Amino acid sequence: MNMLNEITELSRPMFTEPLVLIEARADGTRILRSGIPLPDTYARCVGEWLEHWARVTPERMFLAQRGADGAWIEVSYGEARQRVVRIASWLLGQNLSPERPVVMLSDNAIEHALLMLAAMHIGVPSCAISSGNSLLSKDHAKLKGNIELLRPGVIYADPVERFLPAIEAIRHLHNGVVVAGGGSARVDGTIPFAELEGEANEAAVMSAFARITPDTIAKFLFTSGSVGTPKAVINTQRMMCSNQKAKELMWPVLAEEPPVLMEWLPWSHTFGSNHNFNMVLRWGGSLYIDEGKPTPAQIARTVANLKEVSPTVYFNVPRAYDMLVPLLREDKVLRDNFFRRLKFIFYAGAALPNHLWSALEDLSEESTGKRILMVSSWGATETGPMATDCHFRAVRSGVIGVPVPGTALKLVPAADKMEVRVKGPNVFPGYWRQPDVTAKAFDDEGYYMIGDAVEFVDVVRPALGLVFDGRVGEDFKLLTGTWVHVGSLRVAGIDALKPVAQDIVVTGHDRDEIGFLVFPNIPECRTLCPNLPPDAPVEQVLTNPPVLSRVRQGMAMMKNLGGGTSTYPARALLVAEPPSVEAGEITDKGYINQRAVLNRRADLVAYLYADVPDKTVITVHGAV
The missing domain is CATH 3.30.300.30 (ANL, C-terminal domain)
Structure with missing residues (x-):
């Protein structure tokens, strides 16, 4: 990077300078907190953001996805709010509650997003279940476990014909209605999504909206099952809203320009749903739904989308960057459009190998004249999801940052590692209908025992951040x-x-x-x-x-x-x-x-x- 670019970058900081407070205990335990205080008040619920942008910038594009003809279908904030109210009006007549939530079997899509927002607007939990449990499984064992635990009142699938074997496999486990997405064929025994968008009962919807509290259950998200049996994590409005307030305090760059994302990360997972989707909604940004994925068969779709849409922030997992780097290197049109508006690159899910880190820096400098900033974060489905954030230029790959405002980390010596535990408003209240499992998840001080380990980049300079040190188990x-x-x-x-x-x-x-x-x-x-x-x-x-x-x-x-x-x-x-x-x-x-x-x-x-x-x-x- 030349000196002029370096000075320009430093004169316009995108992030707040990290500050870490440490309490050292006699037994070797350390308590880490952010020196940036989290205010006591912030958004009551996610729906407040939709109400705000629908009122302030109703014409701004909120969501977009490819239609059958390949053209982008766009939904503005004003239209999204209108459709959410109509869908919520229909949901009010379905006798829904935490004991009868809304379940989505669909991949990411506009209808999926509107149904999720509509449920939250009236205080009804929704749960997006990984489509792999429905489409890739032969015995649907995981899906059966999911449905038996939730007992949903509404199940949405799009296109419904793809999900018919899964729907049949779980038919005896619920008494809800099955809604067929707008891209579905006519299937007996299902309700077309268009029926949900009938007459609006604004008064009833807003009455339910007014009764939402920070402790209202917003979602159930299932753990990935990478450790043990998948569990339904209770996600409250407080968890999600405190996370985005912490993000606001660390990332002032988000207030400068509404973020534009090209995004495939599944809404059945906390990273794609609570971190990225909510960030777009919080700041009135635009989210293009990427139908591609980091697989040999689907990466070409992502490339085609990135040639059309220049994101301002890009989120992905290391596997995707491994596939993208050779394509960025050989395709100047793709490379220039990808980096044109990009403020920084975010990776999560695992540490980014050094050769990919260096390649992305080199390619960005070749395209724009400056090195792209590489950042990461760490957390879990149970932490809404952020517990740490790297809101600074890390000295190397793998740095997960420092505690986010309002969150405390407890570092406990374990063998030759430091096990990390989490407490804060972003931490879940428990697993749905599993009180025994919930009790075992917290220590005697109320810290969630996530099972991960961390280490300091430099113990003398804690503001340089922590490094993920694997799972203790x-x-x-x-x-x-x-x-x-x-x-x-x-x-x-x-x-x-x-x-x-x-x-x-x-x-x-x-x-x-x-x-x-x-x-x-x-x-x-x-x-x-x-x-x-x-x-x-x-x-x-x-x-x-x-x-x-x-x-x-x-x-x-x-x-x-x-x-x-x-x-x-x-x-x-x-x-x-x-x-x-x-x-x-x-x-x-x-x-x-x-x-x-x-x-x-x-x-x-x-x-x-x-x-x-x-x-x-x-x-x-x-x-x-």
Whole structure:
């Protein structure tokens, strides 16, 4: 970055300077708080934001999605509010309550958003359930568990014909009505969505709206199931509104220009729903619904959308950036349109490997003359979602920031880690209809025990932030008694094995040495194989000498850093079958579920550790 750009950036700070207050206890526990106070008063409920923008900027575009003809269908704030009132009027006649909520089986869509907002406008909880539970599962076991717990009064599906097997599988578990989205075919026994948008009863809706309190249940969101059985997390209006107030205090840049997002992250997850959707609504921004996803089959849709719409802020998971970086590098039109208005890039779900961090900085500088700011955050479905936020230029990837205003972090020594626990207005009151599980989730001081670990970037300078240090339950010991820190090792491995490794699962439980199950980036692997035809079978690509050599080089580099046997893999195996969403190996956020992969692919782990390794097992011994 040249000096003029550096001065310009520093003269117009986008974020509030971080300030951390620390209380140290005799037992080694530390309590961390933000030095930025959270006011006692802020929005009562999410609906206040919709009411405000519908009154102040009724013509501004709020939501957009592609229609059947490929053109953008747009809904303004004024239109959204009118439609919300009509839908809410219909919902008032359905005998709904927390015991009979609204459930959505649809992917992100305008109707989905309006139904969610309408339910919240009258104090009725909604719950978006991952479409994978309906469309990818053969036995619908997770979906049955979801519905049996919630007993919904309304189930929305779009297009309903895609969801018919799932709807039939849960028919005996509820007595609600099934609403078919506007893009559906006519199906007997369902109500068309258009019927919900009949006559408005403004007085009745606003009467219900006035009765909403900060403790009103706004949503149920299911945990991903990456650890244990999915649970329905109670999300209150207070949780969501306090989170956005904290965001306002840390990100003054949001007040300068209404944010524009191109967004695929599912509303069945707290990141896409509570963080991103609510941020757009809070600031009167515009959200373009991206029908693409970070998969080989769907990334082209995201690229096409990003060539048309220039976001001001971009949120995504590391897997998506891994796919986007090569495309940004080779396509100047895409690159220039992507970075044209972009203020910063936000990554979440896992640490961003260093090579992707550097590539995004380089590409932004090439396009705009300045390095893009890279930020992140940390939290959970149970924390609404933010507990920490990196509202500053981090010294490196993986920094999750500092406590957000109003939130306290309790750092408790655990083995050779610091377990982190959370308390604040953003923390959930409990799991729906699971009081025993709820009681076990909090310690004796009322801190939510999230199960994650963190460490300081620099313990002497806490304002530099915390680094995510993996899940306490994911780490393990080798037979030598040495701890293996899975989270940091996984990220280091992806970086060292670039461009081959798209993701890695760390093995070595009850073993003498670490192994890697490597999920490869197939297009990048093909670039290493000029001797093969472009359509060569995947198995041939993964056994090609240049690919194997690149993996060995990366393994050797990790070993030569000299950190000991817990810091490098002695064995690695390239896995041709990609991680399965249906089997829970990939979560809704797009990151790897370490435990699910190890359980499902136990045979590969055994194969990896055979006394005499097969030729497909790559070993570090003798690598150069």
